Amino acid sequence: MHSDSFKFAISRRALIKTAGASALVAAAGLPSRLFAADPIKVAAIYTVPVEQQWVSRIHKAANAAKERGDIEYVYSENTANNDYERVMREYCEAGHKLVLGEVFGVEDAARAVAKDYPDVAFLMGSSFKPDAAVPNFSVFDNYIQDASYLSGLIAGAMTKSKNIGMVGGYPIPEVNRLMNAFMAGVKEVAPDTKFQVAFIGSWFDPPKAKETAFAQIDGGADLLYAERFGVSDAAKERKILAIGNVIDTQADYPDTVVASALWHFEPTLDKAIAEVKAGTFKADDYGVYSFMKNGGCSLAPLGTFDGKVPDDIKAKVAEKEKMIKGGSFTVEINDAEPKSS
Template sequence: MTIKKLLLGATAAMAVATGAMAQDDKTKVGFIYVGPIGDLGWSYQHDQGRLAVEEAFGDQVETVYVESVPEGPDAERVLTQMALQGADMIFTTSFGFMEATMNVAQKFPDVKFEHATGYQRADNVSTYSARFYEGRAVQGLIAGEMTESNIIGYIGSYPIPEVIRGINAAYIQAKKVNPEVEFRIVWAYTWFDPAKEAEAAKALIDAGADVILQHTDSTAPQAAAQEAGDVITFGQASDMLDYAPKPRVSSIIDNWNQYYVDRVGAVIDGTWESTDTWAGIDSGMVEIGEITEAVPAEVREAALELKDAIAAGEVHPFTGPLNKQDGSEWLAEGETADDGTLLGLNFYVEGIEGDIPQ
């Protein structure tokens, strides 16, 4: 996509999202998405948050959005365009938008920025993310109980701590319920590319995996599993119910609605401050989608019990004894990983084979 087309797309999307020109007293809120909102995954869920803002504030706000924005220079150009067109606040909804967010925020100090899954902040830049690893633990339990081949496939996007946390959390729980389980990991090096995601899923299935987990955004792995038959999957970021009751047997749902409403409300009433938010199942930012009848009742019950225990703070997915992949001790009996360690997690736990790409 050329930048000319990208900026023309930005204007078109803004027109679709807003209709008539906004009144001067409206708060203008922008959103940029790394994928199409029709992905039924990550970008779709962020756009549901945008719609929740419109519903909550009505004529007080004007929302604009641009979808399928590449990470890198194009993101910076789109953000600059959005700021120049009068955005009071912009949500930048992908890890790879971090540098662009910081650069544009410095040029527009009166615009409030909210960056998803990043770690760099400024006076006008907040960061926010969800504890996806909590949902991965629940998926790991179901996967470990339901695999017959004892091979679970995992499609990673990029080897960053967020994704590595999820792999580890799923493996730890799967191993607890099924000591024979193995994880096979394929890195797609994309957040959204249906062809690459389908290729990764097929490679894992060919390697014997009868369960597929994904940290990519399209439904292509679901379709590949459906075509293969006798393979189960989990929805990523949104429910992906089109593939229920099987292969999709449950899902992690990223619910940004309340966070977006709260943060826009803070801009409207003048109380917005730069903050860092990392919320999980207990807050509702991470939800577990319907566990279908394809999952045995006793497994469904155990998964829901684990979800509730995590929400109540009774269970932490990273609780020792746990060793690092090389066998060295990481967490002693009963010890839990602190947030600082988890935010920088760059290693597999013991039992996962293969290297993390550098």
């Protein structure tokens, strides 16, 4: 499905329409043929629906950039892995200058397409690093371990059974690091906490995530880490607590979701748009733009739970957040698969 909606945010700065500027752009490499006030054509390819947590943040950022007039934006959702390369090529042939997406299952094909279209910039969610051999292919990931750690501090104070269930999509780095950071936060407050860790083998299967969560509740969990949709539904039905991931769902679960680690894709996308418009886009790792110190993540307001989280924990969270932003405390990036304990 091709649509002109919202997803993946972007930014500003443009080239001056002079022969001298054109020469500089050509010398810098990519892209070319951009003029001062022209929005760049951006296309995004998603393997899941745009309401899925991770992709929804990209979509939101892209729509914000579109509304600012920085980009034109189209997207495809629910694109199967075996169809991903074809859709990429179609967007390139249609003149899009920046292509966004997630290529966790189609790395080789995506990089091959990028090689065939050197004048197109690619910014792709990936577990792998940029390659100088494909200078127009940059990677990003949601490095929101800072906010995940802070949510763990809160969870450690809120669990009474000291038994927490965690349901993830796949045990890949971008999921593992968030779970590990969350677990580290929990252990700092409640070191004797046990974890039940499970992966459902899907990025979007709410019924399966819900059933997995029910099993963990039956196993003694009184708080769930909702890395996937469906987990908070199980928590709500069984009247236990949940911690959200990537988006804030407390409005939908006011008595269930205590806190959430939020991902803000805007800094990542804005940086890429600025590079494309300046003709300086190159193979790079944009992961750092998801760090808290760069505005790429935050802890959602406690909202309905503001009066229920202990004051000493709220003070600890505020202190740690200040330290993270100031650089005096660094949350470990641990991409190893988390295990039940």
